[in-house]
Amino acid sequence: MERTDYKKLLNSAKFQVIKKTLAVIADNGFIPNLEILFFTYFNGVIIPDYLKKSYPTQMLIILQHQFYDLKVFEDKFSVSLSFHGKREQITIPFFAINEFHDKISGDVLTFDKISIDSAKEYKSEKCTEKSLNGSIISIDQLRDK
Template sequence: MSKSIDYGNLMHRAMRGLILEVLRAVEREGLPGQHHFFITFDTRHPEAELADWLRERYPEEMTVVMQHWYEGLDVDEDGFAITLNFGDSPEPLYIPFDAIRTFVDPSVEFGLRFETQDLDEDDEEDEDEDDELDEADSRKEAEVVSLDKWRK
């Protein structure tokens, strides 16, 4: 078993599952009421599919709006395909759930943000040192603290 529970990744998996459920409902029934989505995604993700001109224009990330006009919404376990209108030019996209950075529905003030951590070698060394310090701290004797002075 690992040293700790990876709550960050567990939470991201749950949040992506929520997006999957929402998009599947929209796929079946359409967008209800005033709901619409702003979805920002990493255009560098290896499984993201978009036209070359869009990738050139948005080399790192892109925000798409799913509101009045969209077609061909097709949701699978890993992401979704959709055709959106860019200046009167319909363009098909495939957005993997792992590429999503933000998912916002402003009509109900709901939003999700996926934090990314790019660890370089220095960060990994710092983590190793922190682990060693944590182990040393855990071997210290416990200190008993009296709470009497804060009681009334």
């Protein structure tokens, strides 16, 4: 196994840990203390334009006391947070995450360049999985925008 393949496998496992952690929080009402650093320019990241302008490359969000409507999906999550006194819904694909820090346990999951480079491949794999289940996908889903 090449080092690159190993890193992809490891990053995929880390994404699953994040997904399961967020699902537990969404289902149980547990109050976490999470810091999530993500790339704002990745395809699939949905944040208001004024935030994208203020944070053109990366943004840190904190899930602790004031977050709402946390929803976890197969390849992303969405949450409502307050920015400048206004509640906004944001959506973050798991592959856009650069660092995930659980302040309660002290655990930190970081993703190196390989996860950034493989984001397109990760998305392509997810679309392929969906198509194998009988869904129809558009070729536009596989293209960078």
